[in-house]
Amino acid sequence: MGVLAAALTSCGSDPDRRCVDRDSYDTFLGYKIVGDKNCKSGSGKRLGTGTGKSSGRTDPTWYYDSDVDGRYADDGTFSRSEAVDRDGFGCSGSGSGGG
Helix, strand or coil, rough: CHHHHHHHCCCCCCEEEEEEHHHEEEEECCCCCCCHHHHHCCCCCCCCCCCCCCHHHHHHEEECCEEEEEEEEECEECCCHHHHHHCCCCCCCCCCCCC
């Protein structure tokens, strides 16, 4: 029983997350990753001035359990609870591999 408890608590319940700009989605690349400080300043708070991609304005929010390729993240979720459910307590690579 103690081994099971240790296994469940070793990774914690926080899934892998990246701070992304919701307004930056590219069909082939995904969401552009921005600095974590942008999400910590208030998720969903638009930063900068103007409108549109070229304005320098961002809509930062946490994006969970995504595939990361360079400065972009894709195939994730904006729901923390969904990420925990689908990746088994947020342990990277701990989900079943399928077959």
